[in-house]
Amino acid sequence: MRVDDFDFELPPERIALRPATPRDAARMLVLDGDATLDRGVADLPDMLRAGDCLIFNDTRVIPAQLEGVRGEAKIGATLHKREGPRRWRAFIRNAKRLRDGDTIDFGQKVYATASDRGADGSFALDFAGNEPVEWLLQRAGHMPLPPYIASKRPTDERDADDYQTMFAREAGAVAAPTAALHFTQALIERLNAADIGTATLTLHVGAGTFLPVKADDTDDHVMHAEWGRIDTATADRLNAVRKRGGRLIAVGTTSLRLIESAAGEDGVIRPFEGDTAIFITPGYRFRGIDGLMTNFHLPRSTLFMLVSALMGLERMQGAYAHAIREGYRFYSYGDASLLLP
Template identity: 75%
Template sequence: MRVDLFDFDLPPELIALRPVRPRDAARMLVVRGADAPFEDRGVLDLPQLLEPGDVMVFNDTRVIPAQLEGRRGEARIGATLHKRVDLRRWQAFIRNAKRVREGDVLEFPADVSAIAEKRHEDGSFTLAFEGGEPVEVLLERAGRMPLPPYIAGKRETDEQDRKDYQTIFAREEGAVAAPTASLHFTQRLLDALDERGVIRTTLTLHVGAGTFLPVKAGDTADHRMHAEFGRIDAETAQLLNETRAKGGRIIAAGTTALRLLESAADEDGIIHPFEGDTAIFITPGYRFRGVDGLMTNFHLPKSTLFMLVSALMGLDRMQAAYAHAIAQGYRFYSYGDSSLLLP
């Protein structure tokens, strides 16, 4: 499909630079199938919008401070880690990469350094961190939270972002972007879901910085997704399959959870344990097998994530939903409001 079909105009003042407080006070647009009217609700309404026996699937990845600012000699460079290679190596996007050659040593604050081992076809590098300390310790010392470009380009990252850009479920370190649908969840909202009889479970998908890369191709068929590592254990897969067998729905909290569920589901909708990379790219025409609904924030024009929600609900339906959200002043992107999509 033509990528320009997924374009829309967004007033810049609707880009949220900070989350609302408390987190569960965000608005939520409910989009159902066919011609059902849009519903302007709040995130706290979520329990009443789901049914007892439904299961919500959350991503328990934890964002690491993966944004580094440093030098190669006299040249200033930036590095955004996006995928772990092994214990000491990460693949990274480099700002000012033309000044970096294979074998160069990149110097970062707090005595942190890395060797630019290998340049990849997409322009990224494999960085090998020097020394004996765990890379996670080095990043805590020298790194910043990797806020999306549409936020970082408008204000400085600060200590508050270390709390704001982390979900209540964050446990498994390795993401360089937050699974932002889950940023809205608080303990009182989880308690309300439990009281409603909604089941909760988690999986792990380490979100990479590639999620923010623009689609440069003119046609979706020519776009290549970056791979991300994910894991669904056998116990979780069994719970999800049993939920479906009893008539419950699988509701993904965020596109990251949805992408991994779809990667793990077979043609009959059975979800299998999964551990490995996924580069699944979902566009209109895709037949969903692993989910029955999605809670997600509002996404960028011409992004792979707007293509994904258009595949779930229909392109015309999502264009109308986003036009409604803009007209009603919903806040967009990572720190913005939410939507609940129920085909």
């Protein structure tokens, strides 16, 4: 399909720079079959059925944004995928000033050597020393806010909490699974009381999620791989939900992509551990999920393509036009949508 088909105009003032307070006070646009409903995240228990199960990503965002120098040149690095115990693949700002073998000084006694430049301009960074890389990042890194927020304000102490979900446990993501940012303990308790279950998996979200699609046709776009895991107990539990007639509702496109990577043609979800680069566009037949809760996505993005695959491109274009007219807040810190095909 033409990438232009997934374009739309978004007024800049619709981009949220801070999350709603409290988190579950965000608005939620519900597309349930042919119905379009303006609701709030707090209404979620009433929008689902007893026996349904929400699937969360328990990845934890690490402070993966680094600023350093190579000689006189300023170098910015955004880590996006672990490649070894001390090696991370990183997108580099001012990459033209960096060569294989160069050492970058990120301050706070944190150094890394660049090598293996990729076709996308990324480098492998090997961190010096014996301390765990996570400790080094805590010392020298900061939260990797999406560029559409970071370009409008600096990262601050609030983001260290705001940009983590309540489920964050497994460190390794460089972007938050933002749909889950809307959840609070009080909301989970109400879901439990309504006999709506929860389950967790792990997908370490990479910075590639923010990259624009530069190809003219979706067939020519290459996704960046991300590492994920679904253990046997979780796979068995999710299959049992469906066998009983419940629906599996992914919370976030990251949860959805991992479930679809693990599901066979028969719809059975199997244990999974490894990389996935699944790219979902209209025409895809969903196998493992029955619905999706997600935020509002960028035009021409792989994520808008994914929701268009789930609900139909014309349906999503109309829904986004409605959301813009009605003042919904977009992107990572914005409002939610509940998509039930």
